[in-house]
Ligand SMILES: [Zn+2]
C-alpha cells in the first residue's frame with residue numbers, strides 16, 4: 001500500500017516541485033485529517049516532525065504549493081487564511097463555534113463552470129456558515145449567537 005508520504009512525494013514531483021522530506025511532510029499535513037488548517041495550527045502540528053521549520057518557510061512553501069495548484073487558500077475564516085489540500089473547487093461549511101471547515105459534497109445548481117451573464121467562470125466555490133452538527137449536539141453554543149447559513153456574497157450569481 002502506498003503511504004501518504006509517498007503519495008505526497010508523487011504529487012510534488014508531478015507538479016514539478018522537488019520532493020524534499022520537508023515539503024512532503026507539509027503537503028501530507030495539509031491533506032491529512034483535521035483538514036483546512038491555518039498556518040498557526042499547521043506549524044504547531046509540523047514542529048513534531050520538523051523541529052527546525054520556521055513559519056516563514058512554511059508560508060513560502062504553501063505559497064509555492066498554491067501557485068502549482070497543489071493547495072488552495074480559503075478566505076472563509078474571518079480570522080485567518082486556511083489551506084485546503086484538495087485543490088479541485090468544492091463547497092465548504094464553516095462552523096462559527098468550533099471554527100472547523102468541512103467539505104460539503106453538493107453540486108451548485110445556479111453556478112457552474114461556464115458562462116454567467118457573459119462572464120467566463122473557471123471555478124465555483126460555495127461558502128456556508130453556521131453551526132456544525134457536532135456543536136449543535138454538544139451544546140457548544142456560547143460563541144454562536146448569530147446562526148445563519150448563506151452563500152458568500154462574492155459568489156451570488158444573481159446579484
Ligand atoms: Zn462546530
Ligand SMILES: [Zn+2]
Pocket residue numbers: 036084086090092102103
Ligand atoms: Zn475543502
